[in-house]
Amino acid sequence: MPGHQQELNIIVCIDPRRCGYVPDDMGRKGPELLTGLRQAVVDNDWADKVQVTPCRCIFGCTYGPRLDAVSRHGGGKVLYGSTEGKATISRRGTVDFRRIPPDLTQLVSDNLGTE
Numbered sequence: 001m002p003g004h005q006q007e008l009n010i011i012v013c014i015d016p017r018r019c020g021y022v023p024d025d026m027g028r029k030g031p032e033l034l035t036g037l038r039q040a041v042v043d044n045d046w047a048d049k050v051q052v053t054p055c056r057c058i059f060g061c062t063y064g065p066r067l068d069a070v071s072r073h074g075g076g077k078v079l080y081g082s083t084e085g086k087a088t089i090s091r092r093g094t095v096d097f098r099r100i101p102p103d104l105t106q107l108v109s110d111n112l113g114t115e
């Protein structure tokens, strides 16, 4: 539909400077996470609600691979990486990380607020 904006935009760092080649503890690098999230969207018929977008460095590379889930309905931005809890990163200061879960469908569902 024209002008339609998805409820959720997930931006996934695939920057070759780090997230493109440093895996998380499950062996997933940025490109695999991008593919997995896109597959979760297709499998769950969420294409009208969720956009998954590759990006370059979004900071917090030390805790990569990194992705951010940005909700358009007041949920703000949730930062994901390879750690859980507070950490200080360049440009953004102290932030609260969530660890990227094994189940990427769960990650999408958590940020959609689906019950």
Ligand code: FES
Residues within 6 Å of the ligand: 013, 014, 015, 016, 017, 018, 019, 020, 056, 057, 058, 059, 060, 061, 064, 065, 066
């Ligand atoms: S290279 Fe991915 S967050 Fe910096």
